[in-house]
Amino acid sequence: MRILVAGPVPAASDYGNGVTARRWAQLLRDLGHEVRVVRDYDGERYDLLVALHARKSEAAIRAFSADWPEAPIVVALTGTDLYPDLVAGGVDLSLLERAARIVVLQPQGLLQLPPELRSRTRVITQSMPPIDGEEPAEDRFEIAFLAHARPVKDPLRLSEAVRALPSSSRITVTHVGGVREDDIGDRLRAESIENPRYGWLGPLPRPEALAVLARSRLLVLTSLHEGGANVVTEALAAGVPIVSTRIPGSVGLLGEDYAGYFPVGDTAALAAVLDAAEHDRDGLYTRLRWQCAARRASVDPGRETEAWERLLAEAIPVNAGYKGVR
Known part of the structure; x- marks a missing residue:
C-alpha cells in the first residue's frame, strides 16, 4: 500500500509526535508499504491516511477525505487531543466518525472516547528496542x-x-x-x-x-x-x-x-x-x-508491529469499495 502519515511532525523533530511518526513510518515500511511523512496532505493519492493528532491534522483529514472519500483514514489521538477531554482538546468528533480506525497509545485513552467510537479504537503501545548504557555514577x-x-x-x-x-x-x-x-x-x-x-x-x-x-x-x-x-x-x-x-x-x-x-x-x-x-x-x-x-x-517492538499489521488488515476492508492506488 501507499500510506501517508500526516501530523505536526517537523523534519528531525525530537518532540514526541515527530519521534512517533518516524517510528511508525519505518515500521510500516518494514511491513512492505510505501510511506511518506508530511505535515499537511500533499494532494497525491494514497491507499491510507494515518493522521497523528486529530486537532492539528484536521485540515489534512478533511482534504484527504474530500479527494478520496472511499479511502480509509486512521486517526491517532495524542495527549492534547484526549486530555482533559476531546472537546477541550478542540477535536471535531465528526472527524473521528469518519475514521476507519482510531488509535490510542495506552488503555486509559479508551475512556476518553464516546462509547460508540470505542469498538473501532485500538490500543497500540509505543515500543523501543532495549537500550544499553553506562553504569550509574557511584558518587550521586x-x-x-x-x-x-x-x-x-x-x-x-x-x-x-x-x-x-x-x-x-x-x-x-x-x-x-x-x-x-x-x-x-x-x-x-x-x-x-x-x-x-x-x-x-x-x-x-x-x-x-x-x-x-x-x-x-x-x-x-x-x-x-x-x-x-x-x-x-x-x-x-x-x-x-x-x-x-x-x-x-x-x-x-x-x-x-x-x-x-x-x-x-x-x-x-x-x-x-x-x-x-x-x-x-x-x-x-x-x-x-x-x-x-x-x-x-x-x-517490545514486535508487539507494536503486530498491532499495526492487525489494524491495517481491519482498516482496508472497512471501505470495501475502495480499490487502492493504481
Whole structure:
C-alpha cells in the first residue's frame, strides 16, 4: 500500500509526535508499504491516511477525505487531543466518525472516547528496542528529566522538589529538552546556576538524550497529562525506574498498582518519593525496579508491529469499495 502519515511532525523533530511518526513510518515500511511523512496532505493519492493528532491534522483529514472519500483514514489521538477531554482538546468528533480506525497509545485513552467510537479504537503501545548504557555514577543519585519545557510538562516542578531535599541527599537532576518561549529558557538557565542539584543541558541529539536516560537511576515525569509518553517507553526499554504524576497516560502504561506515582503539581509529595527512592526506604526503589522490569516486555517492538499489521488488515476492508492506488 501507499500510506501517508500526516501530523505536526517537523523534519528531525525530537518532540514526541515527530519521534512517533518516524517510528511508525519505518515500521510500516518494514511491513512492505510505501510511506511518506508530511505535515499537511500533499494532494497525491494514497491507499491510507494515518493522521497523528486529530486537532492539528484536521485540515489534512478533511482534504484527504474530500479527494478520496472511499479511502480509509486512521486517526491517532495524542495527549492534547484526549486530555482533559476531546472537546477541550478542540477535536471535531465528526472527524473521528469518519475514521476507519482510531488509535490510542495506552488503555486509559479508551475512556476518553464516546462509547460508540470505542469498538473501532485500538490500543497500540509505543515500543523501543532495549537500550544499553553506562553504569550509574557511584558518587550521586542521578535523575533523568527528558522533557521539552512546555506548560503541559510542568517543567519547573522537579527543580523545586529537589530544592526541598535534605542537605545530605546525593540526588542530581539532568534535564534534557528544548524551549519554545524565552522566559522559561531564562528560568531554566537561572535554575542551573542557582540550584546545585539541577542541570539543564538544553536539547540534545536523540542518541545523547537516551544515553543520559540509560545511565540514570530514575526517570521523572511531571506532566499534567500525556497520551502515552515516549519517555516512559524509553525508560522501560532502558531498565530505568520511573517516578510519574498519577495521570491516565502513565497509569495506562504502568498500571494502577505502580508504586512510583505522585499527585499532579505536588512538590512536597514528589520530594518525598525521591527521598524514599534514593534511600530505598520501605523497599521503594527495589519495588520500582521490579515493577518496571515486569513491564519491559510491553514495549517490545514486535508487539507494536503486530498491532499495526492487525489494524491495517481491519482498516482496508472497512471501505470495501475502495480499490487502492493504481
